[in-house]
Amino acid sequence: MLFEVKDVYYTRMRGTPFAVEALKGCSLTIPEGKITAIVGPTQAGKSTLLLTLLGLFRPSRGSVLFRGQDIHQAAFDLEALRLRVGIVFQSPEAQLFEETVGKDVSFGPRRKKLSPAQSRRLVQESLEAVGLPYEEFRTRYIASLSGGQKRRVAIAGVLALEPEAILFDEPTAGLDPQGRQELLALLQRLKTERRLTIVLTSSSLADVAMLADQVIVLHEGRVVLSGSPRTVLAHAEELLALDITLPEITQIALGLRSLWPALRCDVLTLDELEEELVRFLPHAASQETQLSSP
């Protein structure tokens, strides 16, 4: 287990009239080398959870373990944890603080006191991994980039730390369908090529159902469901009640339930849905062969 969260409570703006209880007894585990999706409606505590994992917020109760060690113990080196586990925030503006792309991406390597040659190599690799040509972007000003490019620079900045895991806060929010596909493909690539552990949050299961190995559903600071995407999708109606967007195929299956109440809705692909329908319409299969035969 990379992270273990045990019964964590956290109140934002504690001691002020604006206090919000963000996490209320949250317990979960994040396995190594897998993609974990944390799904939940707004205000579920997803972003707070990510910042708590990195020790940026100190829980008022409960503990966070990284590889079995409590991260809030005096002997634990939080700085080292943050260099090993990167985070990409929801808006890239929340992340980028240097003037130029090159300076921002090299911030981490420079903090690690790597040699200029090493740091240059890391910056080049990271920028190219997110699809930004090094020579062209190195000296560009952050302010002159488009929103999608800024997001990629933010990811490159985290990759340059050579982390073991990356946490993504709502990575697909505000992207067009194509940008979303590209980003999800990048996450998949990071997992398979660099063997990174990936944690991402989302308010929709549509994007993450095909990608994630494990889905954790958060609601009002507590875990309400967890398991493989299929296990979670089996509770489709509960998810709808929580305002979580379901994958299109699941939505169709859920709609067809008015005809066949026993229809399974934990289907992810069109083929699975077809198989499921054939179970209920035995003559449909024969009809299809009839149609295709002549």
Place this chain on the structure above:
Amino acid sequence: MIEISRHISFGQYVDNGSWLTRLDPRAKILCFALAVAAFTYISQFAALALCLFFCLFLQWLSRLPLRYVLQGMRMFISFLVVLYAFQVLFYTSSTQATSVIWHWGVLTISWEGLVHSTQVDLRVIFLYYLTSLLMLTTSLVDLADGAEALLRPLRRLGLPVHELVMVFVIALKFVPLLITEVERLSIAQATRGVRFGRGNPWQRIRALSGIIVPLFMSGLQRVEMLSTAMEARCYRAGYRGWRRSKLHALQWTGADSLALACCLLLCGLLVALNLVSPF
């Protein structure tokens, strides 16, 4: 370091529907000005005690958590403590002979110095409390409208009242914005290995210095965005023949007159007490 906004309440408005938040801003500003004048005038402990009671009464009226208000004053008070030490050590009285307690070179601790500095600093604390309470219980729009209404006569003298108030209000509004910005930058840098609030003072200052430049950059960007947004909504302050209408017209009620009367009474009492009181 990461949750700074928790500790700084300056410029924050808490809309809890208390009696103080519902007062007309004009009444509040007038009362505030009167109280500030009276608090500045007094110099006796008896009058200062009355100030304390008045502040406690206001605190009760505001229905704000006392801890929250005091938390916001923490930084200011630590600054004041340093100032207090200087005041005491370098106190010189020209009029009367001072009863010296301790003396070393130019540094002196005298009984009069202690008393005088305590009085001055208590006054400053009360003034700071009044200011923060005014901010905590008045929205910026109200504050601006109130100030503009009260300063309107000055327009006859050719003073651009509306513009001045607008500049003042925007400046105030930027305080919490800049604090959130510092928070954002420190989180962004902490996630890439910078550690705040650890190490020797030099390391701490070095860690902070990395925030200053991006803070200015983003502040300027925000200013530019704000001016574009204002222009896009056809904001033109001093344009001839244009008059801005108000969404919420100010209404003076009986409660406002009562507040003003109470405040006048208090000021009278304070001045009288200050003159009569032997210490």
